[in-house]
Amino acid sequence: MADLSRRDFFTRGLPGGVAALLGSGVAAAPAAAAAARPGAGDVSARDLRRSSRAEVREALRRIRARARAR
Amino acid sequence: MADRPGIASRTVGVTRRLVLGVGAALGAVAALFGGRSALAQAAKAAGPEAEPLSDVLGRLFQKHYQKMGPDEVKQAVARIERRAKRQTGTDITVGTEPAQDGVVFGYALNISKCKGTRKCVEACVAENNTGRDSSLQYIRVLELNHGDMNLNRADHYYEAESVPQPGKFYLPVQCMQCDNPPCVKACPVEATWQERDGITVVDYDWCIGCRYCMTACPYWARHFNWNEPAVPAEALNPDTHYLGNRPRPRGVVEKCTFCIQRSRKGRQPACVEACPTGARIFGNLLDPDSDIRYVLENKTVFRLKEDLGTEPKFWYFTD
Numbered sequence: 001m002a003d004l005s006r007r008d009f010f011t012r013g014l015p016g017g018v019a020a021l022l023g024s025g026v027a028a029a030p031a032a033a034a035a036a037r038p039g040a041g042d043v044s045a046r047d048l049r050r051s052s053r054a055e056v057r058e059a060l061r062r063i064r065a066r067a068r069a070r
Numbered sequence: 071m072a073d074r075p076g077i078a079s080r081t082v083g084v085t086r087r088l089v090l091g092v093g094a095a096l097g098a099v100a101a102l103f104g105g106r107s108a109l110a111q112a113a114k115a116a117g118p119e120a121e122p123l124s125d126v127l128g129r130l131f132q133k134h135y136q137k138m139g140p141d142e143v144k145q146a147v148a149r150i151e152r153r154a155k156r157q158t159g160t161d162i163t164v165g166t167e168p169a170q171d172g173v174v175f176g177y178a179l180n181i182s183k184c185k186g187t188r189k190c191v192e193a194c195v196a197e198n199n200t201g202r203d204s205s206l207q208y209i210r211v212l213e214l215n216h217g218d219m220n221l222n223r224a225d226h227y228y229e230a231e232s233v234p235q236p237g238k239f240y241l242p243v244q245c246m247q248c249d250n251p252p253c254v255k256a257c258p259v260e261a262t263w264q265e266r267d268g269i270t271v272v273d274y275d276w277c278i279g280c281r282y283c284m285t286a287c288p289y290w291a292r293h294f295n296w297n298e299p300a301v302p303a304e305a306l307n308p309d310t311h312y313l314g315n316r317p318r319p320r321g322v323v324e325k326c327t328f329c330i331q332r333s334r335k336g337r338q339p340a341c342v343e344a345c346p347t348g349a350r351i352f353g354n355l356l357d358p359d360s361d362i363r364y365v366l367e368n369k370t371v372f373r374l375k376e377d378l379g380t381e382p383k384f385w386y387f388t389d
Contacts, residue, residue, distance in 0.1 A: 047219055047220070047221050047374060047375055048219055048241075048372045048373075048374055048375075048386065049372060049373065049376060049377065050370060050371070050372050051371050051372060051373055051376070051385070053367075056366050056367070056371060059373075059381065060355060060366065062249065062381065063174055063176075063249050063268070063355055063356075063381070063383065064174075064355075064356060066249055067174045067266070067268070067356065070264075070266045
């Protein structure tokens, strides 16, 4: 049985969760799940996600706008 | 309709609701006057060291910090300082420095440099007058296995004899000072809010300790104090801020404020100064020449759980 937390199960979506429960023997299902939702199988992509330069600029723009509004 | 035995008819002039209503009103009046006289007697019996009645009543009827006028703020601050002097014998100052225009604080932490020494935690506890008899700490250093970013498997109770442990890396987590803070929305009494400089603060005298904000925070950054913070007089940090590390009662929720008592005076938070590896960068996000802006514009940066839409103003980065 794969090492899978409850949160992982629910956040991977049904195909990914079932596939992870069944283990790596079912190779096609995780691949399909990953293809269906980019980054879904990668926990790091969800919890600590890399921000691109454009995303950083956009975040700073939003922060500036909120600061002006306050 | 015939009256049933034991139940008053609606035609009777005095209903049960009316009796209960009048009774409650009379009870409230009696409690108010009785309570005041009891307080006065208690104050008289306790001698000169006891809290003056005016302070007790002032504390009782103190307004929300945001609703207070300058005079009321002065009185509240003086009350807190007198109380601290009585309780600890130490003179403390409670600052009320407001947020400056053109400043929004941000934070960046270099994961490559953090070694998990927890010096930041020690400095935070000392600076923020956190209770020494509790395990309440604003910073939580998570120990993770290399290649594993599942925070559910992180260990923040690690007790290694030396750090860093082989095969491990460390991820300190504290208040992200979200620009869209879910904790603020969850508070039913508006005891917590975001200041103009982006710091989310708590009015400890207004917090009812319901802990909804703790539930709403996805970063485990809010902490309920089960005891009045017990700090030895010699270890007490006398430089405090009303919205930060001032003495607070038990049963309220506390959190990191980027050391508001320091940052609003142009100083770095205690954790930044204490970090032995220089992993922590703090500054004004609106200043294009600040260190934090340099990091954001030139390093590979990450944000924790940003998919929740919280807009954390705390970035992690790597060399």
